[in-house]
Amino acid sequence: MALQINTHISEGAARIVLSGRFDFNSQRLFRSSYDTPLSDSNIRTLEIDLGDVEYLDSSALGMLLLLKERVAAAKKELVLANCRGTVLQVLEVANFNKLFTLK
Amino acid sequence: MAVGIALFLVGVAGIWQTGNYQLLASLFSPGSLLVFGVVYFGWSVIFYRTVAQVQRREEKDWQEMDQEIDAITKETHALFAELSGEFNSQYRTMQEELAQVRTILTDAIDKLIVSFTSLNEESRRQQEIALQMTSRHTNHDQEAQSEENGFVSFEGFVKETSDTLTLFVESTIETSKTAMSLVEMMDEMSASVDNILSVLGEIEAISKQTNLLALNAAIEAARAGEAGRGFAVVADEVRSLSDRSNHFSDQIRSQMDSVHGSVWRAEQAINALASKDMNFALRNKTRVQEMMDSIQVINTEMTDAVNELTGISTQVEHNVNTAVTSLQFQDLTTQLIGHIDKRIGAMEAVMDSIAAIPLDDAGASADTTIECRLRLKRFKEAISEAAELIEKVKHNPVAQAEMSAGDIELF
Numbered sequence: 001m002a003l004q005i006n007t008h009i010s011e012g013a014a015r016i017v018l019s020g021r022f023d024f025n026s027q028r029l030f031r032s033s034y035d036t037p038l039s040d041s042n043i044r045t046l047e048i049d050l051g052d053v054e055y056l057d058s059s060a061l062g063m064l065l066l067l068k069e070r071v072a073a074a075k076k077e078l079v080l081a082n083c084r085g086t087v088l089q090v091l092e093v094a095n096f097n098k099l100f101t102l103k
Numbered sequence: 104m105a106v107g108i109a110l111f112l113v114g115v116a117g118i119w120q121t122g123n124y125q126l127l128a129s130l131f132s133p134g135s136l137l138v139f140g141v142v143y144f145g146w147s148v149i150f151y152r153t154v155a156q157v158q159r160r161e162e163k164d165w166q167e168m169d170q171e172i173d174a175i176t177k178e179t180h181a182l183f184a185e186l187s188g189e190f191n192s193q194y195r196t197m198q199e200e201l202a203q204v205r206t207i208l209t210d211a212i213d214k215l216i217v218s219f220t221s222l223n224e225e226s227r228r229q230q231e232i233a234l235q236m237t238s239r240h241t242n243h244d245q246e247a248q249s250e251e252n253g254f255v256s257f258e259g260f261v262k263e264t265s266d267t268l269t270l271f272v273e274s275t276i277e278t279s280k281t282a283m284s285l286v287e288m289m290d291e292m293s294a295s296v297d298n299i300l301s302v303l304g305e306i307e308a309i310s311k312q313t314n315l316l317a318l319n320a321a322i323e324a325a326r327a328g329e330a331g332r333g334f335a336v337v338a339d340e341v342r343s344l345s346d347r348s349n350h351f352s353d354q355i356r357s358q359m360d361s362v363h364g365s366v367w368r369a370e371q372a373i374n375a376l377a378s379k380d381m382n383f384a385l386r387n388k389t390r391v392q393e394m395m396d397s398i399q400v401i402n403t404e405m406t407d408a409v410n411e412l413t414g415i416s417t418q419v420e421h422n423v424n425t426a427v428t429s430l431q432f433q434d435l436t437t438q439l440i441g442h443i444d445k446r447i448g449a450m451e452a453v454m455d456s457i458a459a460i461p462l463d464d465a466g467a468s469a470d471t472t473i474e475c476r477l478r479l480k481r482f483k484e485a486i487s488e489a490a491e492l493i494e495k496v497k498h499n500p501v502a503q504a505e506m507s508a509g510d511i512e513l514f
Contacts, residue, residue: 024286057380058276058379058380059282066284094384
């Protein structure tokens with residue numbers, strides 16, 4: 001199932017909830033979902049919720065790395081939330097547990 | 104004779120007692136005196152003859168005894184000689200057999216010790232080899248070692264593979280990251296192209312408008328006639344410019360289309376580049392873990408095996424040492440054999456001494472009784488001499504104390 005994104009903003013934190021397949025074709029959608037919160041000065045934390053993601057490939061990992069760079073440049077915080085199952089395994093094998101804050 | 108005289112006197116006294124002096128007078132008459140004399144003489148003769156007879160018989164008996172004693176001593180001597188000879192030949196055989204025992208023992212023991220020593224050596228060598236083999240595989244500190252002796256342990260190999268994979272995963276993700284940022288650039292390019300195309304649209308609209316205006320101007324110029332001829336020329340020029348503009352616009356559009364196409368193709372290529380399924384990494388990680396677990400099991404088994412082998416090797420060495428020590432009974436037996444030999448020698452000497460005791464005629468005396476007594480004395484002496492010799496053997500240092508194994512030193 002192609003990626004679907006829901007964004008919830010509250011108390012200076014933007015929660016971006018992903019569901020479905022997170023792959024190459026999700027590129028534009030994902031980019032546009034975080035662009036606005038990233039440039040919003042009231043938002044301090046971006047939380048990417050991966051609880052409903054059924055599949056994750058290297059392009060998704062690449063996109064997450066790009067996001068990390070941009071969040072750091074904007075001096076905000078980035079959290080990956082609800083990582084479980086295969087998603088968690090993939091993140092671990094890519095050493096993302098050392099690079100990101102996992103919740 | 105004295106008895107006869109005494110009896111006569113008693114007879115006389117008796118008769119005198121009875122007071123028969125006539126009988127007494129007749130007793131001392133010459134006739135009776137003569138009779139008495141004859142009787143007395145006869146009795147003397149008989150008496151001395153009997154004594155001589157008795158003496159002669161005695162003499163004969165002594166001679167007979169002397170001869171018998173002589174015979175006995177000679178037979179005893181012969182018996183001793185025979186006994187000595189027989190025993191000595193038995194002793195000699197015993198000594199030969201003892202020598203054989205010594206030789207057999209020495210040979211066998213030498214061979215056994217050599218055999219046990221080499222057994223020990225071989226067991227030790229076995230242990231070394233086993234340790235060498237297992238140490239290669241149980242050695243955890245392989246990083247430094249493998250460079251030196253070019254030998255990579257199984258464990259080291261698995262770890263190396265795992266590290267290689269980690270690098271590969273990192274590389275894949277980096278590539279994907281770069282690829283995704285390229286995609287973003289492609290998007291920007293696409294957006295720019297779209298912008299250009301929309302600008303181009305504007306230009307084309309303007310150009311179309313210009314064309315219409317020029318057309319209008321040409322119509323107006325025609326209506327104005329000769330006066331409008333100059334204007335008509337200008338209008339035509341404007342139209343041709345507009346056409347040229349359109350032409351360029353078309354070219355730009357087709358270039359943009361071609362850029363669009365290239366960008367699209369690039370995106371497809373980047374899609375292939377960036378989209379790597381991560382399952383291979385997950386599978387490998389699982390396999391590596393399984394393999395490391397197996398290696399752990401193997402290592403444990405190896406360590407157990409090494410320990411067991413060491414235990415066995417120690418046991419073998421211990422047993423061999425016990426055997427070699429036990430073989431040192433050789434000293435004990437050699438000493439015992441030596442003692443037996445000496446005892447036999449002592450017995451031989453005793454036998455020889457007994458056999459050599461002189462039992463023949465030495466200083467024969469005329470008087471057979473003395474001779475006989477001497478012979479008996481010599482015989483008794485000989486026997487006591489022999490008894491002394493036997494007694495000496497009992498107190499011989501060879502037979503001193505009962506030898507027990509503890510008295511003899513073992514190395």
